[in-house]
Amino acid sequence: MMRKVPLIVILGSTGTGKTKLSLELAERFGGEIISADSMQVYTHLDIATAKATREEQARARHHLLDVTTPAEPFTVTHFRNAALPIIERLLAQAKPPIVVGGTNYYIESLLWDVLVDAQEKQSPGSPLAELKEGELGAMSTVELHKHLAKIDAGSANRIHPNNRRKILRAIEVYQGTGQTLTEKLAEQRGQPGGNRLGGPLRYPHTVLLWLRCNQEVLNARLDARVDGMLEQGLIKELRLFHNTHQGITVQAYTSGVLQTIGYKEFVPYLMKYNQQQDDKIEQYLRTHNYKLPRPEELKEEDSLPEGLHLLRSCCDELKLVTRRYSKKQLKWINNRFLASRDRQVPDLYELDTSDVSAWSQTVYQRAESIIESYQNGDICEIEPMAKREHPGANLDEETSNFCAICERHFVGEYQWSLHLKSNKHKRRKDGQRKREQLSQRQSQGETGEEEAKPRH
Template sequence: MMRKVPLIVILGSTGTGKTKLSLELAERFGGEIISADSMQVYTNLDIATAKATKEEQARARHHLLDVATPAEPFTVTHFRNAALPIIERLLTKSTPPIVVGGTNYYIESLLWDILVDTQEGDSKNSSLLTQQLADETLAAMTTAALHQHLASIDAGSANRIHPNNRRKILRAIEVYQGTGQTLTEKLAEQRQRPGGNRLGGPLRYPHTILLWLRCQQDVLNARLDGRVDGMLQQGLLKELRQFHDENKAVTVQAYTSGVLQTIGYKEFVPYLMKHNEQQDEQIEEYLRTHAYRLPSKEELKQEGLPVGIDLLRACCDELKLVTRRYSKKQIKWINNRFLGSKDRQVPDLYELDTSDVSAWPAAVYQRAEFIVESYRSGQLCEIEPMAKRVHPGADLNEETSNFCAICERHFVGEYQWGLHLKSNKHKRRREAKRRKEREQEQEAERQQSTADKVFVNETKPETLA
């Protein structure tokens, strides 16, 4: 019997065990791992980005780790262009590609034809463009000015992209300047292809298995907090200091577009900027003698603590908060883009519960193995995939903008606009505005009444004594 060779994709929030499962499946099925993590593509910061260790990488071949430096940009387009040839080569050899990572947009770029290149080899229309702007000019423009410029060349994209989203605005402008076509036109071409939908083009690989590692949120939060504490013991502070010192010359723009905005680095910038390696060593000594446990808020009031440990504690707390928030964002993305897309071709998505680490062999690995083996052998899988659901905004126009004058905020899409209008925050501000207007009207009426009385008194004829 001819065995199918599927593309195996492991999704999940930070801390759910994606690396562990990818290694187990790679060893079981002879696969190779493709990292889909937007921060692990960069050299260094191995601890901060929870990169697979050298020992783990030795268990199976890994791709797209340490392929860029902080000084160079690495976008989702770079990732797609690097990953697709690897997948094609592996499938040709009947070797299962195992895509694993928490950057869901990276994974989407592989599964569906959704990206638009900003350059074309032979742009016949580029010479006809009358509104070309130099890169230096674009960089110097405010985000509001960029959005106005985009509206003049591509009204559809200006309506679809939030006025504050500088990165997406610039990308839409770059598409027009590099290809001679608007982003709106190119997206329309994608959507009109067989299998296309409002999110872009069709599914690229029909033989795909999606494994979603889930974890109870309270368990995951505790796991994420413990993970941060464990990073300190692994040498996080030393790694961050070395990285910070080596990249002081990197441009300011990199702090918003590259590895310098990594969760796990940017949270520590306040400490790294204020203190030096001498303080690091004193704190490391303290941590070694206290089982790598940072002092509590009450303990921070004690005397004799290393200088800077209070700020380091605040940075760690911020990292824990941001990591928990990011994990929820990852879950929301998968629910909306993988399970809640009404007209999108989405492969079956299987849920694996990683809440109980002791139950991993039966609850996670064996189930994943059975799902993959059933698919490869063409047998009916007894494990049911997750049911698709209908997003409440599925039939609404998501490419229109609205501005709330009361809250002074822009909203893209009818769904978000509807949620805002129903929100308590908007209702409170609306009522506050109405109350203020009523008070102003009452004050105006009072002043007018007073003025009328004065006028009557001043014009009343004097009476004779």
Template sequence: MLRKVPLIVILGSTGTGKTKLSLELAERFGGEIISADSMQVYTNLDIATAKATKEEQSRATHHLLDVATPTEPFTVTHFRNAALPIIEQLLAKSKPPIVVGGTNYYIESLLWDTLINTQDEQATDEHEQPLDSLTTLELHKHLAQIDASSANRIHPNNRRKIERAIEVYRSTGQTLTAKLQEQRQQPGGNRLGGPLRYPHIILLWLRCQQDVLNVRLDKRVDGMLQQGLLSELRQFHDSYKGVTAEYTKGVLQTIGYKEFVPYLEKYNTDQDAKLEAYLQLHQYQLPSKEHLLTMTEDEAQLAESLQLLSSCCEELKLVTRRYSKKQLKWINNRFLASKDRQVPDLYELDTSNVAAWQEQVFKRAECIIESYRQEQICEIEPMAKRVHPGADLDEETSNFCGICERHFIGEYQWQLHLKSNKHKRRRESKRRKEREAEAEAATKASQIQTPIEAAAADKEA
């Protein structure tokens, strides 16, 4: 018996092969691809955001690529409101929607229902102060006045979440706390969201050994240069540098752009052309620090700009590796270790060995999906759910460490911090300084003579 068409979701850190698998599954099952990437929704920066190439896009219908300009806001609500009708239309046609991307909170907005549905997040009363005019600290204080529980739950530096909580109140008249409480009381709801939207969901998690992934990510950055990254960044920078100086909103926060701003602001297209010629001559291999010291006289004129470009590339590699680990942590905590949350079966696919892709990745994914559709027993077991060590602790409280001068949201993070070596070292350092200060004060006090002692000393003299 053929089961209803499932919603297929491909999760995974950047560089694990999500685009490749999505194309293969779309061709195999006649599906269409919905991009869940917060940066790929914007036009421009195709190379920097690792967008599916035109050739790849021709292999299957893609949705939600290039749907916003770099100067307009595009939030998770915009994404959800655009993606849900597409999913419904595809399911009605018995075509599997294939959601793929690295922005996991975009994916969550599709999988779980929520009562927080503001159609116009930006709408404000004419007498209300625009949020952009306030600092993050001012916003947090404002949130504390209208929704103390949310202010206690959201980190004071997390501007996006603070703004979101305020916008919910402004647009609905209810606090985010009240909305979440109502959401929890729904069948299948919990602190992270409501019940699942769809009864038939398959989650495929592409994994890769971190050391293998790090090498792969570094090579991808090097490959971007050869694909024309420098020219793409220059064109984008010159077009939008006057729009805003904040690299924290929209596509301006893209990993792959902001790391190169120091170079883009210091040099122009003339220098770009010289570097491009050098890179072509050297097969797009950036010089090492040692080679920079032994360059020819002609090449030495490029040394400073090459060094800065190399620094930008190294920063991009570092940030990309860090982001891949953050994505991994999100999936572990939100999909595998969420207490009382309805989570579809999650299947792990190891992409570490590219040579074994066909057997280890594609055929296993094909087997999982086909077995599900045919309502047959699948020989591949889903991952076991686990209990998060902080499951029974209060995750809606905040603590401030006066020693380390840091805020912590949730009792679990707070307990981890108190047990950390970093905190213990700082605590001991503070205690040592206090003891030294007390000893110094005591020494000074002992050296101060009372009037009687001073008179006695004078008499003896």
């Protein structure tokens, strides 16, 4: 019987060991690794983005690392168009592609037909004149959303009014194709196997491995990773990157590599100090085992280089943001893989990476067994994770609501229902009711006083 060659996808939060497992599986099954990380595509941010080291890259061939610079646009569409031919070539050679991510929408763009190209053959008869790139850039996000509502009411209702990137994307699709994004999504979802999230599954032979870790253990691991980055030369790398790209556009600072976790947190320090101060701090860290002192640990006689407190603050912010991002990745996997009732989702296998000393038994050997069973068409002793029902599964997720009390927009009935039940909304609602009652009583009191005055 012919062995099936699966597409292997390794999912998991930052710091769960995805790189380690990808290398082991590449060596074991003769595969090649495709990075699905939106920041590792850029050059010169190796430490900040936790790229596989040169030694690690020598163990297995890697793809889509260091393929562009911040001066060049690189979107999820660029990623998909670059990654799909690599996957097709590897499968044709009976080599398993090993996708490691990372970035949620990058992975989805490979697994499912969910992207709409903005540049296709122009359809005639667009009812509104095109806006040039400069005109779009000069418009506020509110103005862009109003413009989108004129050409594509469905997308305007589906996209949050503050999400400038998605609003621009919807406008670009209309101007580039003559069709609205809503129309194109309807075509995509109407394909056999399509669903409310987009088109069908692209590769039926797919193995999904989800690396999970106890949150407390993961938090400590992430904090230690940041401390280790300093010793690896993070300050020098960030300074070189900052000096090289100081003239980059404002747009890149608000959406792109300059918003990457690991760089933007250090911008306050990089903007205030220079290379000379970096050297003084580096010398201090070297003599103190790269440990940043906390205020409560300092003594009066301690002499610290200027900027060290700000650098520690930047590191603390990076630790906080990294922990938040890991939780966001966890939520995405739960919602998009385990709770998508009408989506074609391959079996998802959970691997616990909390105990590094037990890695071989609890992670590698289990992953090896899952893949071998799939290749040979055998029943795997390891059960995939059970699917679950999302509480908002039957609700309309493509409608917008505005809360006048809290002055906030919400996309989707599920988020709207959560907001209406939230304590914050209830407190504001009670506060508004009390103010209205007070105002009414004051108004009635003034009227009563006027009626009580004697007439002459």
